[in-house]
Amino acid sequence: MTQGNEHVVATGRGRVRGRGEGPTVAYRGIPYAASPVGALRFAPPQPAPRWSGIRDAARTGPAVPQRPSRLEAVMGRRTPDWDEDGCLTLNVWTPSPRGAQPAARPVLLWFHGGGFSSGSAGWDWYDGARLAARGDLIVVTANYRLGPLGYLHLPDIGADNAGTQDQIAALGWVRDNIAAFGGDPDAVTVGGQSAGAFSALALATEPRTAGLVHRVLLESGPWALSPQDPALAAEHARAYLRLLDLADEADPGPALRALPVDRLLAAYGTLAAQVARFGTVAPAMYPVLGGAGASRTWRDALTAGALDGKDLLIGTTRDEMTAFMGLDPRVQSLSRADALALLADQAPGEGEAERRYQQYARQLPGATPGRIAITAKTxxxxxxxxLEIADHHATAGNRTHVYQFDYVAPGADNPLGACHCGELPFLFGTFHHYPDSPMLGRPDAAARALGDVFADAVTSFVTSGAPHGIPAYAPAAPDRIRHFAPAADGPAGR
Known part of the structure; x- marks a missing residue:
């Protein structure tokens, strides 16, 4: 617990000093695993070294090495802040102590998105202070290895879903240490957005970690993905080694661990461009089926009842795929035939792409083929x-809640609509950290009020399992989906 006014907490590896920030105390940059450098590159996470004295926790650790996000044009650019040394850290926000120590608080462990290729728990986009204060809960955000450092599939050298193993280690850290910060290890919600949502569901259903997760928050998960097929992952690994001139190495491990990380990232960028498919969100490397922390697909896990007994809050933005396609000139000039070819990837069977195209064309009278394709792809x-996850979970009698985020930045010609990632500044209340973000624009008072409503729904879910303003979901019941959008009069959303 905190000592006096110094905000010093004793973790299992040593003491840390946080910084009081208004209604919260922030503990940033706490190592939950050793730096993945040298012989530990690609290896499973190892315990962080112990330290003596009191470690200052005023600053976040560096991001995991990565290339720029493919969504920079939508979210805004980030100044590179990565370093392989010291990147496996997490951040904790707690309400400031006042008077008698309250009962142990519920905990939100939240993982960032970024297609398993970019992002950082330490970025100001994901500052947990407002959520912690608003919900009287504890917020934890954690880094995990990305791209080739996290998901190169070479089991012979020990490269086996390292990023997923990092997430497992972060969850273990919460189990072992969160009580010292006033948190309840028996009331942990694991959540995230996009790749973070994919990861949260995996942690909630994997036998090794399921017992540590009590509620699940899933924002805009790429549910068309299953863990990557091992044969495809091996093919991508071989292509990656060729790009690094290591294809003939009987044991490429030593060379891979000795190469400058910049070369690893550059080769990954080339590989990603080579294997990218227009209109899909799959990265070149992501969790591999059968590897550590990915023993089955999410459908198989749900069928086995692995999520049963856990409260679920799940949602999407209205126009997810505009973030990936809406600013692409190729989409704006798509012909009907081009749109049908895009839909055919996920509409197998003779005439199925045509049927889906017609279905969406009826829903969107006057829409261009590009707009029809984006909506169908969303x-x-x-x-x-x-909705499949929500239907299954609710049918099994589990408490389930569903939302859709509908905020659109001002501007009649805005091609993004309510795009992927659009809810993030509203959830964390970090509007001012998106100064050049087309998805957000310049939010007015109504938009900021919407952020309060959305944050209250999420924090009440973490603390009680019943998100404020979001009804219990029933299968195939669209009226039970809460839509969040600014309202000119009255409460935001509907």
Whole structure:
């Protein structure tokens, strides 16, 4: 617990000093695992070294090495702040102590998105202070290895879903240490957005970690993805070694661990461009089926009842795929035939792509083929899977809640609509950290009020399992889906 006014907490590896920030205390940059450098590159996370004295926890650790996000044009650019040394850290926000120590608080462990290729728990986008204060709960955000450092599939050298193993280690850290910060290890919600949502569901259903997760928050998960097929992952690994001139190495491990990380990232960028498919969100490397922390697909896990007994809050943004396609000139000039070819990837069977195209064309009278393709792809990549998960969970008698985020930045010609990642500044209340973000624009008072409403829904879910303003979901009941959008009069959303 905190000592006096110094905000000193004793963790299992040593003491840390946090910084009081208004209604919260922040403990940033706490190592939950050793730096993955040298012989530990690609290896499973190892315990962080112990330290003596009191470690200052005023600053976040560096991001995991990565290339720029493919969504920079949508979210805004980040100044590179990565370093392989010291990157496996997490951040904790607690309400400031006042008077008698309250009962142990519920905990939100939240993982960032970024296609398993970019992002950082330490970025100001994901500052947990407002959520902690608003909900009287504890917020934890954690880094995990990305791209080739996290998901190169070379089991012979020990490269086996290292990023997923990092997430497992972060969850273990919460179990072992959160009580010292006033948190309840028996009331942990694991959540995240996009790749973070994919990861949260895996942690909630994997036998090794399921017992540590009590509620699940899933924002805009790419549910058309299953863990990557091992044969495809091995093919991508071989292509990656060729790009690094290591294809002929009987044991490429030593060379891979000795190469400068910049070369690893550059080769990954080339590989990603080579294997990218227009209109899909799959990265070149992501969790591999059968590897550590990915023993089965999410459908198989749900069928086995692995999520049963856990409260679920799941949702999407209205126009997810505009973040990936809406600013692409190729989409704006798509012909009907081009749109049908895009839909055919996820509409197998003779005439199925045509049927889906006609279905969406009827829903969107006057829409261009590009707009029809984006809407159909949004459902195929994100929304259909979210509703499938919700239907299954609710049918099994579990407490389930579903939302859709509908905020659109001002501007009649805004091609992004309510795009992927659009809810993030509203959830964390970090509007001012998105100064050049087309998805956000310049939010007015109504938009900021919407952020309060959305944050209250999420924090009440973490603390009680009943998100404020979001009704209990029933299968195939669209009226039970809470839509969040600014309102000119009265409460935000509907």
């Amino acid at each position: 459902d195929a990549e994100f929304r259909n899977g979210a």
